[in-house]
Amino acid sequence: MKTILFVHGTGVRSKREREALDRIGDGFRKVLPDAVVETCSWGDVLGVTPADETGAPDGTVPAWAPDGHGVAWSDAERAVWARLYDDPLYEIRTAVLAAPGDASATSPRALDLLRTRIGAMPDDPEVGKLIPAGEPGEQFRAAVTELLRAQEFVAALPLLAARASHDLVARSVTAAYIRFRERDSGPVLVSAEERDTLWRAMERRLGGAALGVGDRARAVAWTTAQHMARPVVRRHRDALLTRATPALGDILLYQARGEPLRTYLAERVREIDGPVVLLGHSLGGIACFESLVAHALPQVRLLVTVGSQVPYLYGLDALATHRLGAPLPDHFRARWVNVVDKEDLLAFPADDHFAGRVTDVEVDTREPFPRAHGAYWTTPRVYDAVRTAVEGC
Numbered sequence: 001m002k003t004i005l006f007v008h009g010t011g012v013r014s015k016r017e018r019e020a021l022d023r024i025g026d027g028f029r030k031v032l033p034d035a036v037v038e039t040c041s042w043g044d045v046l047g048v049t050p051a052d053e054t055g056a057p058d059g060t061v062p063a064w065a066p067d068g069h070g071v072a073w074s075d076a077e078r079a080v081w082a083r084l085y086d087d088p089l090y091e092i093r094t095a096v097l098a099a100p101g102d103a104s105a106t107s108p109r110a111l112d113l114l115r116t117r118i119g120a121m122p123d124d125p126e127v128g129k130l131i132p133a134g135e136p137g138e139q140f141r142a143a144v145t146e147l148l149r150a151q152e153f154v155a156a157l158p159l160l161a162a163r164a165s166h167d168l169v170a171r172s173v174t175a176a177y178i179r180f181r182e183r184d185s186g187p188v189l190v191s192a193e194e195r196d197t198l199w200r201a202m203e204r205r206l207g208g209a210a211l212g213v214g215d216r217a218r219a220v221a222w223t224t225a226q227h228m229a230r231p232v233v234r235r236h237r238d239a240l241l242t243r244a245t246p247a248l249g250d251i252l253l254y255q256a257r258g259e260p261l262r263t264y265l266a267e268r269v270r271e272i273d274g275p276v277v278l279l280g281h282s283l284g285g286i287a288c289f290e291s292l293v294a295h296a297l298p299q300v301r302l303l304v305t306v307g308s309q310v311p312y313l314y315g316l317d318a319l320a321t322h323r324l325g326a327p328l329p330d331h332f333r334a335r336w337v338n339v340v341d342k343e344d345l346l347a348f349p350a351d352d353h354f355a356g357r358v359t360d361v362e363v364d365t366r367e368p369f370p371r372a373h374g375a376y377w378t379t380p381r382v383y384d385a386v387r388t389a390v391e392g393c
Contacts, residue, residue, distance in 0.1 A: 009282030191378030
């Protein structure tokens with residue numbers, strides 16, 4: 001029986017680690033039912049003290065292309081969701097601004113029906129089965145209530161009812177729910193597939209497909225996203241810096257004094273009987289790689305780095321245990337798989353630097369950056385890649 005030892009990344013503390021471990025455990029039970037998933041909980045012991053109790057860095061929105069000409073739909077989808085995650089009313093607002101005329105002739109019956117159906121979403125059986133029981137259900141209800149109380153949302157309802165813009169409403173509710181769900185834990189607890197399944201189910205329950213307003217709104221969203229990004233970051237700068245302290249601090253602390261973490265990880269591996277798969281995310285992947293360089297750990301049969309900066313730091317000759325141009329030590333015998341989403345700006349392919357010693361596996365989380373960096377565990381292809389590598393060991 002193999003043990004998968006998960007080593008979390010920067011800024012993660014006990015609550016987020018438990019949530020990630022639950023998600024990872026569920027993922028591996030589907031593809032490697034005989035494997036045991038354990039964790040190396042280093043954040044609370046060896047990480048910096050969080051500046052606040054969330055311990056989670058907020059993300060910023062990337063600078064998108066100034067127009068949408070010639071771009072892939074996946075890029076346009078990411079652009080829209082990047083804004084919706086920050087502002088659930090963003091797409092509705094752009095639809096109102098782009099719509100000609102007014103909605104004064106909206107049928108009162110249509111308006112009341114839309115408002116009633118939105119309010120009933122938390123109790124809808126088709127939608128309810130897509131929301132986990134317990135706290136997430138309460139968060140979904142709170143998100144719907146908050147939207148229905150938002151003056152801007154209420155003001156837009158006549159237009160949305162007149163145009164049957166059920167897709168815009170469904171995406172707005174979904175984005176608001178995700179904000180509630182991830183408010184205290186940081187991204188990502190809801191996968192792109194779960195997100196899309198949820199909003200499409202709500203669209204159906206609201207009355208079906210829209211009449212084209214969504215496409216126009218999405219085009220406007222694309223052209224304005226770049227111009228809105230910097231003001232949003234400036235407005236939230238203090239909060240961003242405060243909440244980013246654990247993530248940034250862990251990186252700086254590891255670069256300055258990383259040996260305690262490498263030793264802690266090596267000791268954790270030696271506690272395990274039988275073969276081990278080291279699964280490291282982000283900074284956790286760096287610690288895994290450097291621990292295998294610094295320590296002889298023959299029971300580690302497979303190293304999986306996910307969203308890793310090992311190749312980047314190696315290219316800068318900034319790894320503490322492995323200098324640029326040096327061969328890997330003879331005791332580093334583990335097979336190495338490096339999982340990368342090209343939309344994750346913090347993930348780097350490794351084959352160019354470690355040809356013949358690593359296999360790069362590209363996945364698509366369908367999320368924009370920075371969510372893409374935390375969305376690997378909601379992506380089935382990641383678990384399939386690990387299963388394939390385990391079977392080959």
